[in-house]
Amino acid sequence: MRIIKLTMNAFMTYKDFTVVDFENMLDHGLYLISGPTGSGKTTLFDAITFALYGEASGSHRHVSYFRSDFADAKDETYVELTFELHQHIYTIKRSPTYYREGYKTPKNANAYLDDGEHMIEGVKEVNAKIKELLGVDVHQFKQIVMIAQGEFTKLIYASSEERERVLRHVFHSESLVVFENLLKEQVKTYKDQFLLSSQALSSRFSMLQLDSAFMDMHQQEFHPSYIQEATLENEKLHDQLQHYQTSYQNAKTSYDQFANLYYQKQQQNLQLSELQQITQQYQTLQNQEKMMASLKHDLDQVTAIKDHQSLLDQYQQIKLSYQQALNQKQKVHKQLETSQKQFEQLEREYQQLEKEKQQKDQLLLDIDNTKQSLEKYQQYHQLLQQYQNQYKQYQSMQNDYQNLQSRYEKLDNRIQRDQENVNHLPRLELELEQNEKNVKDINKKRVMIHELSQFYDEWKSLEDHHYDLSVNYQKKHQKYEDILVKYRHEDELFRRQQAGILASHLKENEPCPVCGSTHHPHLAQLETSVLSSHELENLSQQVEVLNQQQQEAYQEVFQQNEFVQQMKTRIEMLKKQLDIQEELSKEVFIRLLSDIVQVIDEQEKTYQKKYNDVIYLKKIQKNLKQDHLLLQQQNQYLQDMQNQIIDKEKQLSLLHQQYTQLQEEYHLSNEQDISVLLKQQQIQFHRLDQHIHDIENQYHQCQKDISVYTHQLETFSSQIDDLESKQQAYTQRYQAFIDQYFDSEEQFLDYQKRQQSIFNQEKDYQNYIIQKEALGKQKQLLEEKTKDYHMTDLSLEKQQLDALAQKRDETYTQYHETLHVYKQNQETLDQLDKDYHKNQDIFEKYTLYQDLYDYTSGKNPLRMSFERYVLSAYFEQILEFANIELLKMTQGRFALYRKKDVKGVKQQGLDLSVLDYETGMMRDIQSLSGGESFKAALSLALGLSSMIQNYAGGIELNTLFIDEGFGTLDHESIDQALSVLMDLKNDHKTIGIISHVDELKERIDTQIIVEKGQQGSSLHIERG
Template sequence: MRPLKLVMHAFGPYAGIETIDFSELGSKTMFVISGKTGAGKTTIFDAIAFALYGKTSGEERSAQDLRSDFAEESLQTSVDFTFLLKGRTYRILRSPIQQKKKSRGEGYTTINAKAEFYERIDGEEQLIASNISETEDQVNRLMQLDFHQFKQILMIPQGEFRTLLTSDSTDKERILQKLFHTESYRYFQEYLKTKSKELRSDVERFSHERGRLYESIDPLDHEELEEALNQENIHAQKIHSLAKNLVATQNEKLNNLKNKITKQREEYKNVLIKIENALYIERTFKEYNQAVSDLKELDNHKEEIAKCKSDISIAKDAEVIWPYFQEISYKKEELARRIQFKDKTDKELSEMNKKRDQYEQSLQVLLKQKPEIEAKEKKVSELESFKAKAESYQLKSKELTNLASDGVREKEKLDKLKNELSENEDKIEKLLKEQQNWLEAQRTFSENKVKLHHVKTIINLFKKLNQYKTTEQQLKADLIQKEKNYSEAVENQKKEQLALDQALHEQSANFAIELSKQLTHDEPCPVCGSKHHPAPAVTGGDLKADPVVHHKNLQSLHSELIRLESACDYLKQKMEGIRTDIDGVSQDIQASEAFHDQKSLEDYQSSENQLENQQLLLSKKLNAGEPSAGREAFEQERSVIKKHIESAEVIVQKKRDDYISCRSQVTQLKSEIPEKYFNVSVLQEEIALLQESIRQYSNQMSEAEKKYYDAENESSALTERLKSAANEVTGAQVALDHAKQQFNTALENSGFSQPEDLKAARLEPQKLAGLENRVSQYEKKKYSLKEYMEKLSNDLKGVSKPDISIYHAEKEKIENDIAGFEEKVSTLSGFVHHHEQILLQLEQNISASEEIEKRYKLTGFLSEMANGQNELKLTFERFVLAYYLEDILIIANERLLKMTSGRYELHRKEDRSKGNKQGGLELLVMDHYTGQQRHVKTLSGGEAFKSSLALALGLADVVQSYAGGVSLETMFIDEGFGTLDPESLDQAIESLMDIQAGGRLVGVISHVPELKERIDARLEVFSSKGGSSTRFILE
């Protein structure tokens, strides 16, 4: 990610709209952000972090607290950030939740936070996220870093350097957790702990279940099993084996009892058979006695059955003669019906003859009306001839009306087209005037463009002149200060030289005294070799100063003098260059002012504003397009309208001709038909009335003729029917006489003397059937009893009555025996079944618990190891973090060794912490000068800063490598370099130079003058009562 432009609106100390265009840096890849404390240097980092993630770099300021106290109420707080990522340009516009004064009334209204994300494609911005949630998703997807990673890699805020270096294992764990997202390892630890608890609970549950099963075992008289169950340490396999043997023994007893029950049940079946046979014999004796009694009862009804048989015989004889008697009744009824039908027919014939005479009279009346109907038919024919002409007259009249309307409508169209032609010609004339105005605006725009270019050039020259003068003043002040420092350094050098001479003198005197103390009589002097020492030194001054210290100080002052002299020469050269630039710009301004009346920057800026406003208006007018572009369309429209007018005139003339022709036809038809029939509906109504009258007459005539001829035909038919009825009456009388003769003959041949005897002898069919059924049932029952008695008599030959009580006593004894055996079987069966279930549950419990215990041993061990219950008191997550920390230290030490000239190197503390405190992430520093390790908190301020910087840069590299696919083209560092000596500062700057040499843009907040001198690009932040502002200064 490389920033291109940052625009802050009422953000922090920036009251208005502040724009920082990073493209002004050009090819420079390192710059310093400098300014007074509180001016708003860190706010620049906050604005970038807020634009991307909605949070500030230090996380100490909330988004709601970022509004400028200097801002006007009408200006809303927001950040507009444009950046380059992987060759693509993006822009984020974000604003925090804020209060806005109500436009009406008093009080404030809350404006919710907003975020929009754009991508520039082919020069145009396209919206890819329209709200906060979508923007965060897009930022995380593109950056592939969360806020904590971004803060640690791209933007290191104040205080973060030393925090990572000196924090204990717990604090360092929290920092690294956020950066490397090691939650999954912690979740794994928790999973092992939870799983271990679950398995331990399962083991205890299985053990409790086994105890419950042991308590359910009944050892009976098995002493060994009872002893095993009562032992404190129960042996599961032994109890299982003993209980299994006990169940097998009881199961064998159970089978023996079941066999005994089977034998007893066989004997029981035999006894039941004996009892059944005895009962059968006893039942047979009873049935034989009952049959003898029933036969006697039947014999008591013998006479009654004989009477029934006699009545049945007489009734059947009567039934043979009865049909002849019935035939006489049938013939009498037939004769009566024939006589009745003959009388009815005679009456109908008389009535029909009367109706025929009436119908004939009605027919004669209608025949007299026929001439009148023929006249009406002639009238209808005449009216029908008028109908076609009347219809034609109506159609032509309607057509004439339509032609008149069409003519008027077409004339209106023609007039409208003529009006459109007039309006079109007015538009063309107006367009010609607009085209002239547009060309005039184009000419003015071109002239203003040239003027505006000259004005802007002069304004830039004025600004450049003011910038050069400001720089000259700064350089002059710096030169005065450097020359003052140089003079002071010369005086200090002289003083230090005197101090060094004095120290050397004192040192020589002290050497002479020490040498005199070592002289021995007749021993040669180590200096001159003489054995005589006439005047050895006896007194000397005390050594007040170390010459070595003064010598080093003198060397430092000499280096400082050389540096100050070089700095003064450099400033003088820069001032000469600035003066040359001032003269050149002044000449350019004088040369340009020859073409303009203005003499001040304000005048030129006023002219610039006027020209830009005028150009804006002209640009809008010109952007609308040259008016002549529509002229061709208007001319084409005029041509089309003229063609439409020609066509319309032809149509209007044709409509006029058609109207005249149609009107002539209407006049001709009007003279050929009576006026009352001009309306076809009147004519049709009169024709309909005549036709209805004719139709009614025709219907009446047809109906009268039909009635007359129908009556005539019916009269003839009735005459014939009457003759036939008379013949049928004669035939019926003959048939009746013949039936009477047959009955008398049959009666004389039978046993009946009178017809009344015949009627008395007859029986109803149901009564006859009942008598026959009673006789039949009597004879069948008597026959069955005799046959059944014969069978029972044969079955009982040689058989005596048995004593059933003996068999019942035997049956009862067997039932008691079986009941005793089944009670024992039930008891043993319950014992066996119950203990077989217990044995099955024990087998399942033992098998399952063995597997669970194996898993618990492994999982429990892993849980203890992963959760820090090990020799190093190190959790699994912290072990992984220690691995990441080792990678960080490898890269950090490369820079730290370079910044400390090979003296310091960071190591991770691997010793176990005291007590139960977990460690593994604390840092020690290896001092290669002493060969000893010590805690990083013992480092001095400068040493700690270098260690912190190296650690922070190493951390950034490692996080980038693990993030994968992250584009790191920028790094911002908000940390003071004031604790470093010149050599350390050079080493730190070299490390930053290594970073920016790889293409990264490095921005550093610092107040250190040497750092600003070494880096030739500076973003200066100026503060004032009305808010802060920024400006890039490039050298």
């Protein structure tokens, strides 16, 4: 990614519209951003990060602060960034959510991305596209491109936990944490299932309904042998069940024989009682016969009304229709008179319409003329606007030409100055070659001494570890012996307890189930405190575990002893190569290194001075070719721009001639006056047109209404004549119906009112007839059936029957209760067997997942979780990249290493130490000075950047920003740091630095100067 242009408006300290053109700084590759504290230097980095990802470059600034405090309510806050990626230009524009004075609701955040062919809108959509294009997320981008203020040394001083969180964001190892948590959840799940299953086994066993003595003996924790013992006990219950079944069958047979005779007599008594009740009901119906005859006459009368209902309805409908027709005729006659009066008024207005139509045509001609005048004025205004825009472009081109000419002259002067310096390069290279040979020979010996010192430290560490492992083995061996003695003692007590339980059930003259003897002179005694079988099994497992642990500890001691001997052999070989005869110690190493350092100190200083001069001159020599090409390009740009200015002058002259000609030809007035006149004419035209249209419609509509009302009046007159004749005919038929069925019309109207209530009694009449006939038949049948029956007293026989039923029920209850207990016990035993096998399956899975979780969560010899183990591999690759740069910046003195020693129980694996080649000692990273820390942090940041780009694969990020950190460096360290950055520049990277260091201002030609004002910040670019 190569940044081309950054645009900000009302963004943080930059109130006004601000543009930073990075395109003009790409030829230099390295530029400095300087200015007073709080002026807005870091804001440039915030703007770039916000444009791409919607976040600030550092961790201490929030998006809510991006709105400038100096901005007016109407000013829009946004950042626009143009960049090149894979030879394609992209422009992204993003605005945050912010509140404005005078507005109740905030301005919502939005983002746009334009690639020249398509436009993407929306914060989520743009964020996804940027991550797809760049290949990194915001956390990786900050580590690769943005080294923000306050975070420069954050990773170098971080603890293992903090460094783990940083690397997790960079390399996305969250899935490994999820994996570890899934294992933890599985362990908890299977542990809970196992405990619940074990409790369920004991609870289900306690549900068995067996002999109380048996259940008392099996109250302790569940054991698999209990299932077989309970099965045998349940078979005893089955034998008892056979006896109960025989007793029930005998009692049931006796009850059935006596009950048949009893219920025959009881049925005869019931039938005689029923005959007596039916005779009484039949006599009651005979007494209601006169009342039912009167009800039959009323039903006949209302039935006649129902049969002639159609005639009655037609008679009433004809009367109603005749009256409605009379009312409609009167209403239409009034409407016809009203319409005739309205038509006379409209006819007079209709005759005046011809004059108004002539006025309408004249208005239409006037509107066309006004429109033509308006078009000419708009054409004139458009040409004038084009001329003004072109003139602004002409002025901008003039300014660009002058700026380019100034840059061309500065570049030409710098090329001449650099060429003079490069002429001294051959002589310096010859001197450097001789000096380099001397330094290499001495450094080779120094490296061998460092290596020997490191081997010596490792040998000492291995011996110490060998001693610790030996002590650990002795402790574990003693612990194993102690618990083995305890297990043997508890096992003996358990066996005695089993014998005591068996002895407690023995009785004199009864055979012993073990030896068969019927005489028991020396019974075994119960112990007071004995472990259960489950507790004894757990103790046995502890013995096995401790035995395994002491064997593993012995193997570790044996292997460690081999490591000690191997390292001692390597030390002796190096001593011979270095010709060291004396006994090794820290003092010997310090003295040897001190002697070498004194010899090579002056050589290295001389070498480094000449080496820096040669590197600097070679870079200048390499840049001279590019500068010559750039000079030629700028010369060509000047010529092309001069031609463009001449063309622009011709265009301006032509536009000026065109709009002047229009102005002189048409004497154009103000556009607003023409528009007002046109609007007035159009309003007058539409009003006149609407008036003509309304009069014509009303006139023709009134003619139609008069015709319709006249036709309706004739229709209603014909209908009235027809209805009058029908009404006379139906009146005659209605009177004939009254005379035939009723004494008078009043009697008819009375029956008509009571018609529904009479019909409601029809069902009572029908029920009376049906009930009387049914009771008569039923009475006759019962009289014939019971002629030989007589009533019998059954009280004594009922007592005998109840006694037999009670005996039958008691034997039935005893049999079925025992059967239910037997079946329930059998089902419980079957389920216990299944549950026990499931319990063992769960236990196997629980132990498997527990072992996996312990290993992945850091309970292993390395004291590293699975995630930290993976991240440590990435971290070592980062250190490899970082040490390449650190060795350059420290003249081969320092290198970073990951600590591998395991101490304590705390998780480790990402701690950092530094190797000092001058002393041959490993140092804590906290012991570095401020300048040394900056070099280590810069090298680690560069190493992380290189590692992430290799890890992401195929990403193109050719830009690096560094915010502060150079203030802690001396002159020589600044040279070394700039040398590394120049190497990155030569690898086609563009590097921006924020710093207050004056020496950087002198060494870096291209600078962005930020100035702080009362109404916000401003900036400008200076080039050396």
